[in-house]
Amino acid sequence: MGGKSDIRLIDENGIRxxxxxxxxxxxxxxxxxxxxxxxxxxxxxxxxxxxxAAVYGPREVHPKHLQETNRAIVQYYYAMxxxxxxxxxxxxxxxxxxxxxxxxxxxxENVIFVxxxxxxxxxxxxxxxxxxxxxxxxxxxxASVAVADAGIPMRDLVAACAAGKVEDQVVLDLVKxxxxxxQADMPIAIxxxxxxxxxxxxxxxxxxxxxxxxxxxxxxxCYDIYEIQKEALWKKYERLAEEEVV
Amino acid sequence: xxREIVSRLRKEYIASILAKGERMDGRRLDExxxxxxxxxxxxxxxxxxxxxIGKTDVIVGVKMGxxxxxxxxxxxxxxxxxxELSPIAAPNFETGPPREDAIELARVTDRxxxxxxxxxxxxxxxxxxxxxxxxxxxxxxxxYDGNLFDAAEIGALAALMSAKIxxxxxxxxxxxxxxxxxxxxxxxxxxxxxxxxxxxxNLDEEHLxxxxxxxxxxxxxAVRAMQKGLSGGFTREEVGKIIRTAGVLGxxxxxxxxxxxxxxxxxxxx
Numbered sequence: 001m002g003g004k005s006d007i008r009l010i011d012e013n014g015i016r017x018x019x020x021x022x023x024x025x026x027x028x029x030x031x032x033x034x035x036x037x038x039x040x041x042x043x044x045x046x047x048x049x050x051x052x053a054a055v056y057g058p059r060e061v062h063p064k065h066l067q068e069t070n071r072a073i074v075q076y077y078y079a080m081x082x083x084x085x086x087x088x089x090x091x092x093x094x095x096x097x098x099x100x101x102x103x104x105x106x107x108x109e110n111v112i113f114v115x116x117x118x119x120x121x122x123x124x125x126x127x128x129x130x131x132x133x134x135x136x137x138x139x140x141x142x143a144s145v146a147v148a149d150a151g152i153p154m155r156d157l158v159a160a161c162a163a164g165k166v167e168d169q170v171v172l173d174l175v176k177x178x179x180x181x182x183q184a185d186m187p188i189a190i191x192x193x194x195x196x197x198x199x200x201x202x203x204x205x206x207x208x209x210x211x212x213x214x215x216x217x218x219x220x221x222c223y224d225i226y227e228i229q230k231e232a233l234w235k236k237y238e239r240l241a242e243e244e245v246v
Numbered sequence: 247x248x249r250e251i252v253s254r255l256r257k258e259y260i261a262s263i264l265a266k267g268e269r270m271d272g273r274r275l276d277e278x279x280x281x282x283x284x285x286x287x288x289x290x291x292x293x294x295x296x297x298x299i300g301k302t303d304v305i306v307g308v309k310m311g312x313x314x315x316x317x318x319x320x321x322x323x324x325x326x327x328x329x330e331l332s333p334i335a336a337p338n339f340e341t342g343p344p345r346e347d348a349i350e351l352a353r354v355t356d357r358x359x360x361x362x363x364x365x366x367x368x369x370x371x372x373x374x375x376x377x378x379x380x381x382x383x384x385x386x387x388x389x390y391d392g393n394l395f396d397a398a399e400i401g402a403l404a405a406l407m408s409a410k411i412x413x414x415x416x417x418x419x420x421x422x423x424x425x426x427x428x429x430x431x432x433x434x435x436x437x438x439x440x441x442x443x444x445x446x447x448n449l450d451e452e453h454l455x456x457x458x459x460x461x462x463x464x465x466x467x468a469v470r471a472m473q474k475g476l477s478g479g480f481t482r483e484e485v486g487k488i489i490r491t492a493g494v495l496g497x498x499x500x501x502x503x504x505x506x507x508x509x510x511x512x513x514x515x516x
Contacts, residue, residue: 095349102346109477186472196479200459202472203361211469211489215482 009178010167018047018175025161025173025221026134030142030232032149033239040150042232044142047175048132051139053146058120072117076105076124078139084131100136107140107160107189107198113153122152133179134162137187140199145229149236157229158198160189161221163214165206170213172221186211188218192226195219250338252453260450264442270450271300276491278434278446281499283400283506285408293409293425297401300448301391303335306383306401308409308425312372312416313380323370323378327356329385329398336390352385354433354473355398358462359383362431362470365406369426379411381425392448395460395473396499399433404503408512424513431470432499434492435460438478443488445495459485461492465500 009017020026026047035041038054045051061067078100082088093101105124112122124147126139137160144158164174165184174185184204190197197219206214260270267275279300287296291307298304315322329352331339344352359365370379383405385398407427413420437447437455444451447458456478462471469489474480480488504514 095344095353098346098349099353102350103473103475106475106477110479191479194479196481197474197485198477198479200472200474200480200485202469203357204470205361206469208467208469208489208493212486215485219482 007177007181008167009181010169010171014169016166016171016175017177022169022171023217025224026175028141028225028228030145030228032145032232032236038146038150040146040148040152042142042145042149044138044145046134046138046141047173048130049128049135049138050130051126051128051135051142053124053126053139053142055122055124055143055146055150055152057122057150058117058152059123061119061121066121067119070118071114072112072120072122074105074109074112074114074122074124076101076108076126076143078104078126078128078136080128080131080135084128100139103199103201104136104140104143107158108143108147110196110198111144111155111158111191112147113155116153122147132176133174133185134187136160137162137189140189141225141229145232148233156191156193157226158189159192159222159225159229160187160199161218161225162187163218163221165204165210165214170206170210170217172217184210184214186214186218188215188222190219190222192223250336250453252450256450257454260454261440264439264444267442269444271448275442276445276495278495278499279448281400281502283404283503285404285507285510285512291405292412293405293407295401295404295408297397297404299393299397299446301389302393302397302448303387303389304394304397304401305386305388306398306405307386308405309382309384310409310412310425311380311382312377315371315375315378319367320375321371321378322367323365324380325356325360325365325367325383326380327352327359327383327385327402329355329387331387335387339390350473350475351394351398354395354460354471355383355385355402357471357473358399358431358433359402359406362429362462362464364403364427364429364431366426366428370411390449392450392452393435393446395435396433396446399431399462400499400503403427403430403432404507404512407507407514408510429464430500430503430515431462431464432496432503433460433462433471434495434499436488436492438480438484443484445491459488461489463493463496465497467493
């Protein structure tokens with residue numbers, strides 16, 4: 001946020017640098033059950049973001065002292081592949097990924113019936129293969145499908161999308177240039193059935209009215225994401241059913 | 247971090263009076279605990295502050311050194327924020343490298359300070375592309391009774407306000423100059439317990455909290471940073487209400503900060 005640039009991010013017709021309107025999301029495509037060894041998995045493309053998620057569990061907790069006697073713990077590992085960004089990212093967890101992992105685990109915990117699996121862990125691994133802003137939302141959206149694909153009982157999926165501010169206008173789903181040179185970014189994740197907000201961050205500068213507008217925009221987009229998530233899960237079982245017939 | 251054990255009786259009692267709109271310590275739901283801010287608590291730091299919010303007690307130090315700028319911003323100083331959750335502050339804090347709680351605390355504090363433009367990083371350039379001032383904010387809680395987020399952030403801001411750029415260390419005879427602070431963001435944290443929203447949660451309330459929201463507001467009422475935590479959710483309306491109340495509480499806390507600064511002879515904006 002807050003960088004300087006001479007690039008016009010929104011032109012006089014209200015069209016953004018990648019051709020989208022203010023309230024338009026990048027195209028999102030999700031495929032469930034893409035990995036063989038994982039209990040559940042998903043692959044997601046969100047504009048130029050490419051993300052893969054694998055889920056294991058409920059399984060035994062290591063180290064043992066992390067286990068909870070009355071519920072499962074959710075461990076989330078967000079990682080960016082070294083080749084996912086322009087300048088190679090040093091592999092391994094850093095402070096940014098640790099924070100993203102923490103709040104994403106908390107968001108998922110909200111929808112997983114953790115109380116049904118005491119003393120176990122549900123491990124969610126998400127790797128960003130190609131990054132163009134909005135990767136924490138893309139990752140959580142994919143992770144949520146992967147958890148469902150693993151057959152882990154859930155109250156609902158979690159759907160995520162960001163809104164922000166670019167050239168004094170509230171916009172949906174910031175792309176890399178907008179994230180770098182824009183004025184604010186606000187990722188949100190909701191539980192669509194209840195409308196509850198389970199992840200929310202913001203940095204930059206927004207007035208109260210702008211925040212209201214951005215929240216409405218992001219929440220509306222989350223419901224569109226939700227449909228794409230459900231579609232991905234349906235498709236997987238349709239595929240399975242066809243294989244059964246043959 | 248090991249979890250602390252809280253008796254069920256205590257939890258149930260807190261929840262039962264909250265349902266009536268009351269809190270254990272007699273505060274209103276949207277009332278902050280008393281706050282005490284001291285400046286320049288350590289002479290070895292370029293700037294420092296100690297903040298007590300109720301029984302929560304945090305020391306923040308600012309150190310400055312000369313380093314090389316990032317290649318993509320050759321004329322900007324560098325800010326680095328770190329928090330150390332040492333067993334000094336609570337029996338369940340552990341030694342060792344920062345874990346996720348400490349990292350979150352540091353990053354949320356960092357964002358409020360950085361995104362508001364509180365520090366003019368361009369003014370911290372010494373030789374473009376070669377030498378800039380590095381600014382380190384170190385957060386050291388010494389007593390944890392809930393709401394470290396607010397205490398750390400106001401402490402960081404206070405420490406910055408009292409900081410002097412140590413030119414004398416670079417060049418003999420040079421004079422240290424105050425670090426210019428341009429914006430005064432204040433973090434306000436609310437916790438959701440059942441259906442109640444409480445502001446400035448104490449430790450007991452944090453143990454019971456389902457969800458947490460920290461909002462960084464500046465002196466013009468604009469929001470500069472937000473962070474939602476824990477596994478519970480907020481409704482759209484609750485978030486809107488928290489942001490608006492945060493504006494009011496933020497103004498109040500900023501006023502207390504300026505009063506304390508004035509008393510300590512620390513420069514305050516007019």
